[in-house]
Amino acid sequence: MLYSDKVLEHFTNPRNVGEIDDADGIGEVGNAKCGDIMKMYLKIDEGNITDAKFKTFGCGAAIATSSMATELIKGKSIDEALKLSNKAVIEALDGLPEVKLHCSVLAEQAVKAALSDYYTRKGLDPLLYVGELKEIEH
Amino acid sequence: MEKFLYCDNAATTKIGDEVFEAMLPYLKDAYGNPSSIYKLGRDSKKAIEIAREKTAKALNADPKEIIFTSGGTESDNWAIRSTAYRLREKGKTHIITTVFEHHAVLHTCEQLEKEGFSVTYVPVSNEGLVSVTDIENAITEETAIVSVMFANNEIGTIQPIKEIAAVCKEKKVIFHTDAVQALGNVPIDLKDLGVDLASFSGHKIHAPKGVGIIYIRKGVLLPNFIHGGGQERAKRAGTENVAGIVGFGVAIENIVKNIPEKIEKLTPIRNKLIDGILTLPHTRLNGSKNERLCGNVNVSIEGIEGESLLLMLDMKGIAASSGSACTSGSLDPSHVLLSLGLVHEVAHSSLRLSISEDFSEQDAEYVLSVIPEIVEKLRKMSPLWERLVSESK
Numbered sequence: 001m002l003y004s005d006k007v008l009e010h011f012t013n014p015r016n017v018g019e020i021d022d023a024d025g026i027g028e029v030g031n032a033k034c035g036d037i038m039k040m041y042l043k044i045d046e047g048n049i050t051d052a053k054f055k056t057f058g059c060g061a062a063i064a065t066s067s068m069a070t071e072l073i074k075g076k077s078i079d080e081a082l083k084l085s086n087k088a089v090i091e092a093l094d095g096l097p098e099v100k101l102h103c104s105v106l107a108e109q110a111v112k113a114a115l116s117d118y119y120t121r122k123g124l125d126p127l128l129y130v131g132e133l134k135e136i137e138h
Numbered sequence: 139m140e141k142f143l144y145c146d147n148a149a150t151t152k153i154g155d156e157v158f159e160a161m162l163p164y165l166k167d168a169y170g171n172p173s174s175i176y177k178l179g180r181d182s183k184k185a186i187e188i189a190r191e192k193t194a195k196a197l198n199a200d201p202k203e204i205i206f207t208s209g210g211t212e213s214d215n216w217a218i219r220s221t222a223y224r225l226r227e228k229g230k231t232h233i234i235t236t237v238f239e240h241h242a243v244l245h246t247c248e249q250l251e252k253e254g255f256s257v258t259y260v261p262v263s264n265e266g267l268v269s270v271t272d273i274e275n276a277i278t279e280e281t282a283i284v285s286v287m288f289a290n291n292e293i294g295t296i297q298p299i300k301e302i303a304a305v306c307k308e309k310k311v312i313f314h315t316d317a318v319q320a321l322g323n324v325p326i327d328l329k330d331l332g333v334d335l336a337s338f339s340g341h342k343i344h345a346p347k348g349v350g351i352i353y354i355r356k357g358v359l360l361p362n363f364i365h366g367g368g369q370e371r372a373k374r375a376g377t378e379n380v381a382g383i384v385g386f387g388v389a390i391e392n393i394v395k396n397i398p399e400k401i402e403k404l405t406p407i408r409n410k411l412i413d414g415i416l417t418l419p420h421t422r423l424n425g426s427k428n429e430r431l432c433g434n435v436n437v438s439i440e441g442i443e444g445e446s447l448l449l450m451l452d453m454k455g456i457a458a459s460s461g462s463a464c465t466s467g468s469l470d471p472s473h474v475l476l477s478l479g480l481v482h483e484v485a486h487s488s489l490r491l492s493i494s495e496d497f498s499e500q501d502a503e504y505v506l507s508v509i510p511e512i513v514e515k516l517r518k519m520s521p522l523w524e525r526l527v528s529e530s531k
Contacts, residue, residue: 011449017519032483032522035443035463035471039521057483057522059445059462 003060004094010064015071018053025121027113029133030106036062038110040070044118049073049081054110061100065107068092073111078118082130084111109133141455143501147342147433148291148319148492149459153385154344160388161346164381172378173369182380189387196394197338198327199353205370206383209350210318213337214242216352216363216374217314218285221335222250224361225282225312232280233257234311236268238477239287242337243316247285256280264479266295266425274305283312288320288336292461292474292490293425294434296324303332312358318342318350322393323400323431334358338390340382345389349382400495404432407502411435411491414506418513420526424475424488435491436461438475438484441523442516447489450512456505461488483522 003011020041030036036058043051052070056063068089073081086104090096096104112133116126144152164185170178172186186206194201207213222233235247237259247257258276262268268286277284284306289296299315306313314335320326322343328336335358340349354360354373366375412423412435420440439447444460451458461472463486470476471485491505517523 008449011446012453014519028521032481032486035482035486037521055519055521055524057441057520058443060449062443063446063519 002097003064004096006092006094007061007064007096010067010093011060014063014067016053016067016074017055019055020051020053023053023114025114025116025118027110027115027117029109029113030058030062032057035059036103036106038062038066038106040066040110040114042073042111042114042118044078047078049076049078058103058106059100061096061103062106064093065089065096065103066110069107069111078115078129081111082115084108105134141504143456143497143504145456145458145491145493145497145505147494148294148490150341150347151344151494153346154389154392156392157345157385157389161381161385164384168380172380173367182378185380185384186378189383192387192391193351196390197353198329200356202371203328203353203356205352205354205373206378206386207350207352207374208348208379209341210240210316210337210339211242212363213339213350213352214240214285214314214316215246217335217337217360218243218246218283219250220361220363221283221312221314222255224359226255230280230282231255232278232282234260234273234276234281234284236260236262236286238262238266238290238292238474239285240291240316240318243285243287244473255282260286262477265429266290266293266474266478267429268297268302270298270301270305273302274309277305277309277311281309281311283314285314285316288315288317288326289324289431290425290474291319292472293436293478294319294431294492295425296320296429296431299333300331303334306334307332319431321390322397323433325394325397328353328355335360340386340389343386343389343393345385346382349379349386351386396495401432403495404493404497407497407499408432408435408493410499410502411493411505412437414502415439415489415509418510420530422484424478424480431492433493433497435489435493437489438480438487439489439513440484440487441520441526442513443486443520444471444488446516447487447512450516451508454508454512456508459490459492461490462486 023041024044025042028039039055041053054066056066086108089104116130119126170182172183190201312334316337318339334355336353338351341347424436444462461475463471475485
């Protein structure tokens, strides 16, 4: 299996690893059974994502997609973050092996899960803003 | 030169220098077809027979009991399928194997189930050992064949093959063993062992890929599996892989010479690796420590996922493997690790190091110096580790 240089670079030097103590939204997707867990922390100020951090248990692709997803949403508005697709993550990483495509979906879902949590904390129905989180096929 | 430590000998091995030299003529000038009448052909034929004799001697078998194949997978398929089809005629449609066999055996049995055979997959202990009594109890009037691996490819546990062979003999059931991982690591005396059929592979013993053997004990009927020309005394068709067979002969002759020395040298190094890794918190050894191949280490390092560990080891020049699903291309982690009762996340966290005779104590020290920092880095970014730590507080 071949990883692109970009994937390996993000795996070796992942951006935004860690937690945000006073996060405004935290989302966790995946499960230990399938071998991938992504936990994403967002700091949101006036509708903008001012900081994003992650913790991931998973393969090289899972770590690289987490890293890239946080990079892609940092400094963006919530609306823009909600539009982040797994395809955008794949493109930004110069591609992923076929068997690893689900990792990019996981990264997209982690962002959405964190934003759902953000709305829930605000007392708003996340379904109206984020929509339903799809089941991820591994 | 950049550091490179090959710790994946259970996957494949480096071709031996002597093996390589012995093969070269048959890849170039000595290209004759062993079935041809002229000298060039006869020379190839002679080379095959010399390799067969070396092989027979190395395993204490008769040369007539040794048939060259394309490798372990073909031998496993042949042994199990041809025996099953032969005995179906006599109303025997039951097969016994274990839950943690190599896929060459498991998937063959699954295929036979689709064809109407019933298969009992005998469980193994949490130490990765097969119980002779469990095998004995599974045998019925309908049992055609029992197939139990000699040593497990992932966790290196060594099974009581001689005892199982004795039970099968008493119950008049054909017994096959996949001995691919055992060869070169455990002394094998086929006459003494009493198995009916056995599979071996070349590329695990410093011979090339694409060559192996099946041992068919004298008197055991095994209908042909590959049909065609009259090669291998009309038992296995197809123009022989002459260079590969020559390589196999040299490799097996070399490797069986030094088994006691190899065990004596590698066992303490292996234990050093195991003990060293187990000093890290939340780690475990997978499979029995005592009934274990001298070069096999298989541990779970909880909180981190196997593939990312392998990638980081690779960056440090260490080639290893894992039973994580991510490295197998399937949904589930290793069936072998699950068969020991490991939960999925612990199976995903496994690391296998399989060392060969040239691995030194200094090499082990290097591996042990590299692993803790990698583990720390990966655990730091793992939500699973965070949970483990808070749970154990």
